[in-house]
Amino acid sequence: MSSPIREFLEKGPATSKEIQLRTGFSQPTVARNLREMGDSVIKLPEGRSVRYAVTCNAFGANDRLPLVMVDAHGTHVVVANIRPLAHGGFFVEAENGMSEVLQGDKGNGVYDDLPYFLYDLCPQGFIGRQIALEMASQSDVFPPDPRNWNSNHIGRFLLSNGDDLPGNFKLGDQACLRLRKNLFLFLRRIILNLPTV
Numbered sequence: 001m002s003s004p005i006r007e008f009l010e011k012g013p014a015t016s017k018e019i020q021l022r023t024g025f026s027q028p029t030v031a032r033n034l035r036e037m038g039d040s041v042i043k044l045p046e047g048r049s050v051r052y053a054v055t056c057n058a059f060g061a062n063d064r065l066p067l068v069m070v071d072a073h074g075t076h077v078v079v080a081n082i083r084p085l086a087h088g089g090f091f092v093e094a095e096n097g098m099s100e101v102l103q104g105d106k107g108n109g110v111y112d113d114l115p116y117f118l119y120d121l122c123p124q125g126f127i128g129r130q131i132a133l134e135m136a137s138q139s140d141v142f143p144p145d146p147r148n149w150n151s152n153h154i155g156r157f158l159l160s161n162g163d164d165l166p167g168n169f170k171l172g173d174q175a176c177l178r179l180r181k182n183l184f185l186f187l188r189r190i191i192l193n194l195p196t197v
Helices: 004-009 016-023 027-036 125-138 151-161 173-191
Strands: 042-048 051-056 065-068 075-085 092-096 170-171
Touching: 004 016, 004 027, 004 051, 016 027, 016 051, 042 092, 151 170
Parallel strands: none
Antiparallel strands: 042 051, 065 075, 065 170, 075 092
16 A cells, blocks of 8 residues: 555655655654665765655666676675656666766766766667667567667666666666676686686
8 A cells, every 4th residue: 555655755855744644644754754765765975954755666676786897806795776766767876986977967866867877888780779779679669779768778678688788887786696606607617627618
C-alpha cells in the first residue's frame, strides 16, 4: 500500500515543510514516515535545505545501480550508485573518491536524464549499428538504429553488456560479476600456464 508521502514524492522532490503542508502530517510524523520508507528515499542537497525524493526500479533492475571504475591493474571500485528517481531523472550517489566532475552542472548529482558519462557508452558508429541490429533481432524492445535509443534502451544495454565497453566505467552488479569471473579465468590461465583464448 502506497503512503500519501510516497505518492507526493513520486511527483517530484519536496522539503519536509512542503510534505507537511501537502499531507497535513506533523513534522515528527513526516520524519518517521521518511525513515520507514528506508533506502527508497534519498536526500537531495539544495543549498541550506534538503529535498527528499523517492527512487524507482529502472532498466529491469533495482533502484540502486553501482557504477564501477576499473583501473589499469584490473581493480574495480564502486565510485557511485546511480539512483533512478520516480519523478524522472537520476541521482548520482557518490562514494568516496568520485570525481566532482561526475556530479553534474549543479554539483549536486541530480540529472534530468541519464548522466552524460553513461550516454557516452551507448553503441556508436558502424559497430554500434551492428550491435543495435543484433539487439533488435533478439528483442522488440530495441530499435535497430542506436540513434533512436532512449535512456531506457541505453540503461538496459549497459546492464546486460556492460563488461566490454570503451572506457573504464561498468554499470550494474552483473557487469561486475562478469568482470570478476573473466579476471579470475585470465589469472588462472596465467598461473596454470595455459594458452589464452
